[in-house]
Amino acid sequence: xxxxxxHLHSYPRFLWHAVRLATAGSLGFYAWMTVLTAVALVGLHAxxxxxxxxxxxxxxxxxxxxxxxxxxxxxAVGLAAxxxxxxxxxxxxxxxxxxxxxxxxxxxxxxxxxVCLMFVVADLGRPDRFWHMIPLxxxxxWPISMLTWDVLVLNGYLLLNLHICGYLLYMRFxxxxxxxxxxxxxxxxxxxxxxxxxxxxxxLYSGLGGRPFWNSAILAPRFIVSAFVSGPAxxxxxxxxxxxxxxxxxxxxxxxxxxRIMQVTLPIDLFMVGSEVFTEFYTGGAHVSAAKYxxxxxxxxxxxxxxxxxxxxxxxxxxxxxxxxxxxxxxxxLLTAAGLAFVGLWIEKGMGLIIPGFVxxxxxxxxxxxxxxxxxxxxxxxxxxxxxxxxxxxxxALPVLQGTLAAHSAERxxxxxxxx
Amino acid sequence: MSExxxxxxxNRQPEAPExxxxxxxxxxxxxxxxxxxxxxxxxxLMDWKPTTSLAGFLQRHYKELTTLxxxxxxxxxxxxxxxxxxxxxxxxDPQAEPGVGFAYALNLSICIGxxxxxxxxxxxxxxxxxxxxxxxxxIEMEQGSLDLERGNxxxxxPVPRKGNYYLPVQCQQCDNAPCVKVCxxxxxxxxxxxxxxxxxNWCIGCRYCEAACPYHARxxxxxxxxxxxxxINPNQAYLANRIRPQGVVEKCHFCLHRTREGRLPAxxxxxxxxxxxxxxxxxxxxxxxxxxxxKRVFVLKEELGTLPRFFYFFDK
Numbered sequence: 001x002x003x004x005x006x007h008l009h010s011y012p013r014f015l016w017h018a019v020r021l022a023t024a025g026s027l028g029f030y031a032w033m034t035v036l037t038a039v040a041l042v043g044l045h046a047x048x049x050x051x052x053x054x055x056x057x058x059x060x061x062x063x064x065x066x067x068x069x070x071x072x073x074x075x076a077v078g079l080a081a082x083x084x085x086x087x088x089x090x091x092x093x094x095x096x097x098x099x100x101x102x103x104x105x106x107x108x109x110x111x112x113x114x115v116c117l118m119f120v121v122a123d124l125g126r127p128d129r130f131w132h133m134i135p136l137x138x139x140x141x142w143p144i145s146m147l148t149w150d151v152l153v154l155n156g157y158l159l160l161n162l163h164i165c166g167y168l169l170y171m172r173f174x175x176x177x178x179x180x181x182x183x184x185x186x187x188x189x190x191x192x193x194x195x196x197x198x199x200x201x202x203x204l205y206s207g208l209g210g211r212p213f214w215n216s217a218i219l220a221p222r223f224i225v226s227a228f229v230s231g232p233a234x235x236x237x238x239x240x241x242x243x244x245x246x247x248x249x250x251x252x253x254x255x256x257x258x259x260r261i262m263q264v265t266l267p268i269d270l271f272m273v274g275s276e277v278f279t280e281f282y283t284g285g286a287h288v289s290a291a292k293y294x295x296x297x298x299x300x301x302x303x304x305x306x307x308x309x310x311x312x313x314x315x316x317x318x319x320x321x322x323x324x325x326x327x328x329x330x331x332x333x334l335l336t337a338a339g340l341a342f343v344g345l346w347i348e349k350g351m352g353l354i355i356p357g358f359v360x361x362x363x364x365x366x367x368x369x370x371x372x373x374x375x376x377x378x379x380x381x382x383x384x385x386x387x388x389x390x391x392x393x394x395x396x397a398l399p400v401l402q403g404t405l406a407a408h409s410a411e412r413x414x415x416x417x418x419x420x
Numbered sequence: 421m422s423e424x425x426x427x428x429x430x431n432r433q434p435e436a437p438e439x440x441x442x443x444x445x446x447x448x449x450x451x452x453x454x455x456x457x458x459x460x461x462x463x464x465l466m467d468w469k470p471t472t473s474l475a476g477f478l479q480r481h482y483k484e485l486t487t488l489x490x491x492x493x494x495x496x497x498x499x500x501x502x503x504x505x506x507x508x509x510x511x512x513d514p515q516a517e518p519g520v521g522f523a524y525a526l527n528l529s530i531c532i533g534x535x536x537x538x539x540x541x542x543x544x545x546x547x548x549x550x551x552x553x554x555x556x557x558x559i560e561m562e563q564g565s566l567d568l569e570r571g572n573x574x575x576x577x578p579v580p581r582k583g584n585y586y587l588p589v590q591c592q593q594c595d596n597a598p599c600v601k602v603c604x605x606x607x608x609x610x611x612x613x614x615x616x617x618x619x620x621n622w623c624i625g626c627r628y629c630e631a632a633c634p635y636h637a638r639x640x641x642x643x644x645x646x647x648x649x650x651x652i653n654p655n656q657a658y659l660a661n662r663i664r665p666q667g668v669v670e671k672c673h674f675c676l677h678r679t680r681e682g683r684l685p686a687x688x689x690x691x692x693x694x695x696x697x698x699x700x701x702x703x704x705x706x707x708x709x710x711x712x713x714x715k716r717v718f719v720l721k722e723e724l725g726t727l728p729r730f731f732y733f734f735d736k
Contacts, residue, residue, distance in 0.1 A: 023447060030450075037454060045461035052468040054643035054666045055625075062639050065630040125625020125640065125667030128470045128477065132605040132624050139481045139606045139622070147604035147628055209724045210598060210634025286569055363557060363589060363636045364568040 014173045021399070022392040028245065029395070036388045043381010046374045047122055055125055057374040063367035064358040066123070068375045071350035072382070073119035075230070077201045078223060078349060080112035080157065082231015084194035089257050091187055097253030100404045102187075103168060103397050104238060106161045108231075109194070111390035113158040118382040146204045153197045160190045165397070172400045198223045211357045213290035216279075222272045223349065228265040230345045232258040233338035238394070240331060246398055249405050252328065259328040266319050266341055273348065289364070290356040298360070303368045308352045314344030470665070481606065482619040482659070493621075494658055501663060507652040511662050514680035516613035522674050522729065523614065523701040524685075525711045526588060529735035531695040533558055533579040533586030540690030541590075544675065545661040546653055548645035555672035556590040556687060557636065590687070591616065591637035591672035592720065592728035599629035599638060599671075608669070614701075614729050615674050617659040623668040630669060634721050635728075638671045674698075701729075 025033075050057045060067045086105030089095040121127050132138035133151060142148040164183050171178040202220035209215055236258050242248040280291040292298050297305050321327065321337035328334060360366050371379070471477050479485075479493065494511040501509050538556040547553040559571035563583050571587065580586065597616050600608055607623040610616050630638045644666040656662040657677035664670045675685040679698070688696040699708035711717065717731040 024443070034450075038457075041457050041461045044458070045464070048462045048464040048468075052464045054641070056643040058642075060642075062630065062636070065627045065640060120626075123626065125627070125669075126470065126623065126665075129605075129622070129624045132481075132607070132622060139484075141604050141606045145602050145604045145628075147602065147626065151604065204628075208598065208602075208632050209726075210632060210721070286567065289569060357631070360569070361636055362634050363559060363573065364571060365573050365636075 010174060011170070014170050017173060018169070018396045021396045025395060029391075033388065033391060036384045036391065039384035040381045040388060043378045043384065046377035046381065050122075050374055050378065051127060057372060059370055059372040059375065061367055061369070063361040063365055064355060064369035066354055066358070067369055068351070068371040068379050069119045069123040071354040072379050073116050073123070074201060074223075074354065075346050075350045076112050076115040076119065076386070077154070077198055078227035078230050078345070079234060080109045080116065080154075081194045081198040081224070082227040082229070083109040083112065083235065084191055085228055085232050085258065085261055086235060086254070087187060087191055087194075089261075091184075091191070095253070095257055096408075097251060098257055100408055101239070101250070101254050101401065103165055103401065104242075104394065105231075105235060106165045106190075107393040107397060108235065108238065108390060109161040109190075110158060110165065110393065111386045113154055113161070114389050115382055115386035116154055117158075118385060119379075122378050122382065146200065146207055149200045150197075150204060153193065153200050157190065157193050157197050160186055160193055164190065165393070169397060169400060172403075195224060198227050205353075205357065208357075210362050212287045214353075214357045216276060218272055218276060222269065222276075225265050225269045225272060226345050226349050229262055229269055229341050230349075232261045232265075233342045236262075236338045237335060237342075238390075240335060242394070242398075242401075246402075248398070248401055249409065251405075255334070256328040259322070259334060262338070262341065263322050263327075266315065266322060269345070270315060270319065286364075289360050293359050293366075294352060294356040299366055301359075301366050301368050303370055304351065304355055304359075307347050311344045311347035311352055314340040315348070318344060470667075476621070479621050481622050483606075483609075490658065497658070497662060501652075505647065505652060505663065506649040507654060509652060509654040509656050509662070511656045511658055512677065513658045514677060516611045516615070517680065518612065519702055520613045521701045522593070522679060523699065523708050523712070523731065524593075524674065524729065525697040525708055525715075525717060525731040525733060527695040527697070527735055528585055528587065528732055530693045531586045531588060531691075532693055533560055533575070533581075533584070534692060536690045536692055537588055537687035537696070540686040541672070543651070544653055544678075544686035546645070546647055546656070546663050548641070548643075549647050549651065553639060555637070555639070556588050559587040559589060560584050561587050587732070588687075589635055589637075589720065590730070591674075592635050592726065592730040593672075593674060595727035595729065596725060598632040598634065598724075598726060602628045602632040604628065608671075611659075611676075613676075613680070615676050616671065617673055617676070618668070618670060619659070620662070620664050620668045620670065625667040625669065627669060634724055634726060638669050640669050641666050 046057075058067060083105040086098055086102045090099040090102045121130065124130065133140065133148075135142070135152075140148050140151075142152070164186050167183050168178055199220045202223040205211070205214035206216060206219040236255060239250045239255060239258075243250045277291065277295070280288045289298060293301065294304050294308050296302070318337045318341035321333055321340070324330075324333075327337065355369055359368065473496070475496065480489075482490075485493070490513050494513060497511050498509055501507055501511075535556075535558050538554040538558060541547070541556050542552065542554045545555065557573050559568065559573050560575040560579075560581070561568075561571045561584060563585060575581075593610075593614055593616050595610070595614070597610060600610055600616060604626065605622060605624055608616060608618045608629060625640070627640055630640060641664050645663055647663065652663070653661060655677060660673045660675065660677040675683075675687075679685060685696075685698055688698050697708050697711050699706040701708055701712070703709060711733065712731060715733040715735075717733040719728040719731060
């Protein structure tokens, strides 16, 4: 009874403290958050206009009925799933260095899922009817519709990660040792769950018989592998940023592990893409039309050709840069590789995957799609909002990270300086 | 050490009072500016009137409504149409007749590709005028090929042209409909008489059905449909041709507001060559039954297992 009361008292204090931590910082931090807020507001304004005037403000059509929003949604699901690549080494392979930092991956998952959900809402023609999709209140077409599965796994993953991060931070706030039984089972559940979110998202597309470009069993494995490139790539960038701007002594261990992961997953991803390209082009016939349109253009229409070759160039150069044993010790080279792979996969699994599913259309009409200004504004706004969430969350977790790293450093090097 | 133990705790260094005041002022200013900017950003939503009433917002799924509730809703929609479009319309809710299973057949040998069916659909179903929307798309095909890749939907020349035949495509009312399967909120379903319908007041506009349909049968309302009052067909039904709201998906419903009343679809009546045959497949004396029993009919994309109720055949 008394513990309950004390939580009622201390939890709001914890939340208030988190808000304070997230809103206090250096001038640089304020500048960064202000820019993100501005971009997010531009996106919000564009979304408000789109909701009021209709999706006629986008360049989507009845032929290409999904565009930039769903492309970004798909990629962001991968980012959320890829964040688990900090949790797996830490909890399954007992990588102690990584263990200290896993909360970064979990916070990234929270931010990335928020991005996914915002993109889904941006894509709805009737956001006011969102409640129709809520189980028990609306009319949830489960288990038949894959989209209902996606609603479940994405929100479940969000709740899991919110719980894990929230519990650990709250315990630190109370100055108590976290009880493993309140978070370790959830961590293990989140590992399986991470795989499920991107598998289900792949099944959204691969289960459609009328879209030969997506109707491929390799889609889910491809999604997972590419997520294990884009996730680690983004985390490497976060770690360098935290080291540079927050003075967090990250150390080489986690960066080395994440680099090793990318060294394996990026070639596998390219191999899978290559296998698809072979199957499409060697088989020929009607199945190859979408791939032809994507890579070379079809009947004079070639809007996606520059996109996909940019993606290929990015990924191949990233692969070349990564294929060096000591790349993890060369921050510039590593960051360039991570950045290129991130952009490459954003195209490959975004626009490069969604749009060819619709071109040619099911009646083989060739209607091209280029996102409108409103779509770009909304997409930029959603990503800015995601970065805003991530920055605030990292800011809140930073004292914990610094404390843990310092304590472990002191344990491992007794008598030595606490900084690495 | 206490800082390590309580990194989130409240044992921080106290701020100098003047710094604290400055910080508060700055944060206050930022919060005010942020609120003002947010209000400005969402201002366009003030013009957004998705429904005219709370009842519209809270309306349940069609299948959960009682007959009386449906009546009220139809009356409300009639009033909305009057207010927004200036037209007096009647919105009925004809039900599927037990034992009836509708099917359609189309004689490709005599279709001349005139698109009269498409035009009739446009008028009958109160489609958006500026976009020229219709549930029917006519493909000009090459003689000797069923490859849609070699077809053309945007032909603009006198028809029929030598060396071509014409393939009108609309909703195939599949018995194993991919669109029904994927809908996350059951806003679209198959009725007893075989017609796949949409509850326009329940659809959330995710367009998953549009991605799933192999026949390009579905259309999305990218904006609020525009129709002059004089051109509005007042004979409407809830699950059929009433004017659709912005942001929802629609599709061919075999003109159920006509066919459930014993009339024929508008596209059939408009066809100048008699290429179209419609009827109750369960009626052994029906023309559609005769066609399916005596002609070598086929369905589009049979390999997908969608089991269409729309059949095609060649006469010669």
